[in-house]
Amino acid sequence: MKAIVLNEAGGIDKLTYQDIEKPILKSGEILVKVKDIGMNPMDVHIRSNEQILTMFMGSDRPVILGWDISGDVVEKADDVTDFKIGDAVFGATMGKGYAEYVATKTDRFVRKPANITYQEAAALPVVGITAWEALVVLGKVKKGDKVLIHAGSGGVGHIAIQLAKHLGAKVIATSSAKNRDFILSLGADQHIDYTTENFYEVLSDIDFVLDPLGGETRIQSVDVVKKGGIIVSIVPLNFEEAQKNAQEKGINLIILRGQGNKEEMESLAGLLSKGIIKPHVTAVYPFAQMKEAHLAIESKRTVGKIVVEL
Numbered sequence: 001m002k003a004i005v006l007n008e009a010g011g012i013d014k015l016t017y018q019d020i021e022k023p024i025l026k027s028g029e030i031l032v033k034v035k036d037i038g039m040n041p042m043d044v045h046i047r048s049n050e051q052i053l054t055m056f057m058g059s060d061r062p063v064i065l066g067w068d069i070s071g072d073v074v075e076k077a078d079d080v081t082d083f084k085i086g087d088a089v090f091g092a093t094m095g096k097g098y099a100e101y102v103a104t105k106t107d108r109f110v111r112k113p114a115n116i117t118y119q120e121a122a123a124l125p126v127v128g129i130t131a132w133e134a135l136v137v138l139g140k141v142k143k144g145d146k147v148l149i150h151a152g153s154g155g156v157g158h159i160a161i162q163l164a165k166h167l168g169a170k171v172i173a174t175s176s177a178k179n180r181d182f183i184l185s186l187g188a189d190q191h192i193d194y195t196t197e198n199f200y201e202v203l204s205d206i207d208f209v210l211d212p213l214g215g216e217t218r219i220q221s222v223d224v225v226k227k228g229g230i231i232v233s234i235v236p237l238n239f240e241e242a243q244k245n246a247q248e249k250g251i252n253l254i255i256l257r258g259q260g261n262k263e264e265m266e267s268l269a270g271l272l273s274k275g276i277i278k279p280h281v282t283a284v285y286p287f288a289q290m291k292e293a294h295l296a297i298e299s300k301r302t303v304g305k306i307v308v309e310l
């Protein structure tokens with residue numbers, strides 16, 4: 001089968017096309033014929049840094065990257081009862097996604113609702129799980145809460161805006177001016193262009209912040225949250241200063257590393273099927289252009305999600 005393997009971390013030239021054996025199913029696994037692969041910044045972080053690559057994938061080489069996939073079940077292990085052959089599915093597999101066929105556990109996989117495309121389905125798992133765990137599990141965002149979503153035009157942000165609106169929050173989201181209309185079209189009540197306006201000078205009494213940026217943005221976010229409020233940051237680096245400031249103000253700053261599980265994926269699929277959330281796929285690359293897809297993610301300027309199609 002066609003696959004893209006990595007023998008070592010580095011630039012996009014390390015993404016190597018290769019014909020390899022189709023995976024053999026283990027107990028508890030389904031074999032998915034992949035239609036689309038959802039791209040995430042983690043694909044780039046892991047591809048480019050040997051230490052991060054080893055942390056996520058272990059020390060065996062070559063490895064196959066790729067987390068979010070959609071496709072059809074073409075085989076299943078005897079002990080798999082939650083799927084049948086022919087099911088259209090989507091979910092998060094732990095690596096292995098850049099391939100024609102993926103053998104995966106089913107614990108983060110669910111059936112694709114009929115009203116969404118394979119591309120939209122592949123775009124959702126990692127960002128959907130992250131937004132869900134941030135807003136629902138940790139933030140317990142509720143009706144009337146004032147919610148600030150940084151990078152609202154990004155993968156995580158654009159789902160988080162839709163989810164926060166569904167939960168009944170008043171939503172303020174940041175991006176540059178070119179993504180203002182996109183953010184408002186997702187239901188945000190207010191947009192802040194971070195290139196011309198300092199959010200920390202115009203906002204106050206925020207109940208919940210989603211921080212996909214870290215750095216100064218995370219530190220400045222502490223200034224706009226009310227006592228007892230919550231910041232969920234999904235950048236697990238250099239958060240000590242922000243955490244110290246948050247503690248002093250009685251704000252709960254939580255660093256989230258999204259995990260995901262079947263129940264969360266089922267909840268997300270339910271929202272997709274009702275049209276309550278929709279992943280916005282703004283670019284589709286053929287499998288032969290995986291390197292270009294990596295460059296697009298690396299630019300940090302993509303809007304919504306980009307997917308790679310087999």
Ligand SMILES: NC(=O)c1ccc[n+]([C@@H]2O[C@H](COP(=O)([O-])OP(=O)(O)OC[C@H]3O[C@@H](n4cnc5c(N)ncnc54)[C@H](OP(=O)(O)O)[C@@H]3O)[C@@H](O)[C@H]2O)c1
Pocket residue numbers: 040041042045126127130150151152153154155156157174175176177178179194212213233234235236256257258259297300301302303304
């Ligand atoms: N911990 C976890 O479980 C977890 C899970 C998923 C993602 N992440 C991490 O979260 C981060 C975001 O992921 P993502 O998929 O949402 O990223 P993304 O899709 O690459 O985000 C791109 C968007 O960010 C916006 N942006 C960039 N700088 C900004 C700024 N200073 N202020 C406001 N908006 C800004 C851009 O809009 P403009 O072009 O308008 O600036 C662009 O639309 C990544 O570092 C990723 O690795 C962590």
